[in-house]
Amino acid sequence: MIGLSTAAEVRAAEDVLLAAGREGALMQRAATGLAVVCLRLLGRAHGARVTLLVGAGNNGGDALFAGAQLAARGARVTAVLFDADRAHPAGLAALRRAGGRVTGPEGPDGLDRADLVLDGIVGIGGRGGLRTEAARLAERAATGPGLTVAVDVPSGVDADTGAVEGAAFAAVHTVTFGAVKPGLVVGEGRGYAGTVHLVDIGLAPHLAPARAHQLTDADVAAHLEPPGPTDDKYSRGVVGVVAGSAVYPGAAVLCTGAALRTRPGLVRYAGTAADGVRAAWPEAIVTDGRPGDAGRVQAWVAGPGMGTDDDARSVLAEVLATDLPVVVDADALTMAAREPDLVRGRTAPTVLTPHDREFERFGVPVGGDRISSARRLAADLGAVVLLKGDATVVAAPDGTAFVNATGTSDLATAGSGDVLSGVLGSLLAAGTPAAETAAAAAHLHGRAGQIAAARGPILASDLVRVLPDTVGRVRGGGDALLGHSGA
Numbered sequence: 001m002i003g004l005s006t007a008a009e010v011r012a013a014e015d016v017l018l019a020a021g022r023e024g025a026l027m028q029r030a031a032t033g034l035a036v037v038c039l040r041l042l043g044r045a046h047g048a049r050v051t052l053l054v055g056a057g058n059n060g061g062d063a064l065f066a067g068a069q070l071a072a073r074g075a076r077v078t079a080v081l082f083d084a085d086r087a088h089p090a091g092l093a094a095l096r097r098a099g100g101r102v103t104g105p106e107g108p109d110g111l112d113r114a115d116l117v118l119d120g121i122v123g124i125g126g127r128g129g130l131r132t133e134a135a136r137l138a139e140r141a142a143t144g145p146g147l148t149v150a151v152d153v154p155s156g157v158d159a160d161t162g163a164v165e166g167a168a169f170a171a172v173h174t175v176t177f178g179a180v181k182p183g184l185v186v187g188e189g190r191g192y193a194g195t196v197h198l199v200d201i202g203l204a205p206h207l208a209p210a211r212a213h214q215l216t217d218a219d220v221a222a223h224l225e226p227p228g229p230t231d232d233k234y235s236r237g238v239v240g241v242v243a244g245s246a247v248y249p250g251a252a253v254l255c256t257g258a259a260l261r262t263r264p265g266l267v268r269y270a271g272t273a274a275d276g277v278r279a280a281w282p283e284a285i286v287t288d289g290r291p292g293d294a295g296r297v298q299a300w301v302a303g304p305g306m307g308t309d310d311d312a313r314s315v316l317a318e319v320l321a322t323d324l325p326v327v328v329d330a331d332a333l334t335m336a337a338r339e340p341d342l343v344r345g346r347t348a349p350t351v352l353t354p355h356d357r358e359f360e361r362f363g364v365p366v367g368g369d370r371i372s373s374a375r376r377l378a379a380d381l382g383a384v385v386l387l388k389g390d391a392t393v394v395a396a397p398d399g400t401a402f403v404n405a406t407g408t409s410d411l412a413t414a415g416s417g418d419v420l421s422g423v424l425g426s427l428l429a430a431g432t433p434a435a436e437t438a439a440a441a442a443h444l445h446g447r448a449g450q451i452a453a454a455r456g457p458i459l460a461s462d463l464v465r466v467l468p469d470t471v472g473r474v475r476g477g478g479d480a481l482l483g484h485s486g487a
């Protein structure tokens with residue numbers, strides 16, 4: 001698991017080392033790690049043109065020290081100081097000693113011919129969008145030829161939330177220090193951060209336990225254990241699906257198929273799309289009766305394509321009245337938003353899987369801070385909330401949160417969410433803790449999207465088809481497709 005630490009948590013850990021007089025050492029570790037990543041990205045230092053955008057704080061100091069290391073290896077480094085009087089004095093001296101040039105925001109910044117641009121405007125000390133001068137150069141960097149690399153956090157991105165209020169530096173890579181900050185992997189900030197490289201500066205022993213995490217393939221593999229010699233079709237967890245309708249059987253077929261393909265023990269289906277499900281999945285046990293007629297299950301998935309009329313409402317209420325884990329998706333979300341008490345007060349886990357428009361039906365739009373929004377609704381309903389998006393967020397009522405690290409925008413296709421709820425129901429039937437299990441389902445769904453999309457545009461049924469291969473590959477470990485790396 002990769003812990004996501006807020007700016008305050010990072011500062012608290014740094015304070016321990018600063019109190020021990022290690023300030024210089026911390027910044028040197030950060031700058032050296034940064035220079036190493038830059039060298040790797042450039043492929044060579046000698047003759048490379050590098051522009052540093054340097055703000056008045058320690059973030060600018062990191063950029064200056066890293067620039068000095070690159071200059072010492074023959075790079076042609078120009079530092080643009082936004083506030084010449086307050087630029088980090090030791091960093092500036094080091095850059096000058098190494099032969100780097102220094103200019104102001106109106107000076108010859110070299111951006112039009114740069115091979116690499118380092119954004120040291122602001123780091124975790126930043127507030128709000130970039131100010132005018134910085135915004136103008138960030139824009140030129142984004143449209144210029146140089147590879148854009150953010151120091152610690154892309155300037156203008158809120159390190160804690162990923163919110164971007166105004167202009168921000170668009171980085172292709174972000175080299176971050178001590179811990180990955182949530183704002184690099186969630187919300188708008190994710191798009192500005194690009195690939196995240198984590199540099200270890202020795203903070204780990206002093207960091208408070210993270211309240212938000214990203215799962216890796218290895219974490220998710222623990223949810224995908226193959227059956228053992230004593231297992232039978234029941235012992236692996238039976239999932240029940242109430243979804244679809246006679247007119248719209250597609251959602252039921254996708255959801256049931258995804259559940260079967262994730263953990264092929266036993267899937268039961270109850271509802272009016274029974275004929276369609278039978279035809280598509282002879283392996284499923286199907287009834288066109290009520291959930292209670294389906295037989296025993298260990299978890300329910302309710303919602304995709306089931307409608308929101310009185311019959312659908314009574315089916316949902318029957319499922320939510322059980323003491324089993326329930327996934328509430330799609331039409332079931334619409335009904336739960338109308339009647340939140342259907343969910344509040346349940347003792348067994350409930351996982352709600354809204355996208356932004358479904359989330360808003362519960363009263364408040366998602367806004368720029370997706371983790372806090374998911375936490376708020378989770379606490380209000382006493383349920384796990386899986387808020388879908390390009391980086392899906394999962395929050396538990398106690399504030400534990402996960403940000404998904406897998407996926408592709410190709411997943412924005414009709415029926416993709418029905419597949420996710422089938423995968424999730426199937427994993428929940430094993431009885432593992434609901435929030436981490438929901439995060440594991442999002443991870444697996446995202447991986448399936450990446451694998452399916454490697455061949456071209458995808459349909460939701462392609463996701464179902466590649467699920468067994470995806471499970472096999474995630475079990476096999478290896479995070480080659482993940483968005484960030486250790487530096």
Ligand SMILES: NC(=O)C1=CN([C@@H]2O[C@H](COP(=O)(O)OP(=O)(O)OC[C@H]3O[C@@H](n4cnc5c(N)ncnc54)[C@H](O)[C@@H]3O)[C@@H](O)[C@H]2O)[C@@H](O)CC1
Binds near residue numbers: 027031056125177
């Ligand atoms: N504290 C430490 O020992 C370490 C700090 N490190 C670096 O230091 C950074 C934090 O440094 P600071 O606390 O000095 O703060 P920053 O350098 O992140 O930002 C503070 C400066 O930015 C200005 N600023 C704030 N918002 C702005 C905006 N929207 N537009 C333009 N300017 C804005 C402020 O006026 C202030 O001058 C980290 O992100 C990291 O890069 C690393 O060197 C590791 C060690």
Ligand SMILES: Nc1ncnc2c1ncn2[C@@H]1O[C@H](COP(=O)(O)OP(=O)(O)O)[C@@H](O)[C@H]1O
Binds near residue numbers: 388391412418445
């Ligand atoms: N731009 C995107 N990048 C990555 N994943 C996305 C993107 N858009 C949607 N997704 C994912 O695709 C799925 C879509 O679900 P949903 O909107 O419920 O689809 P549907 O209702 O058509 O089944 C979610 O898992 C979501 O996280």
Ligand SMILES: [K+]
Binds near residue numbers: 121123150153
């Ligand atoms: K920065």
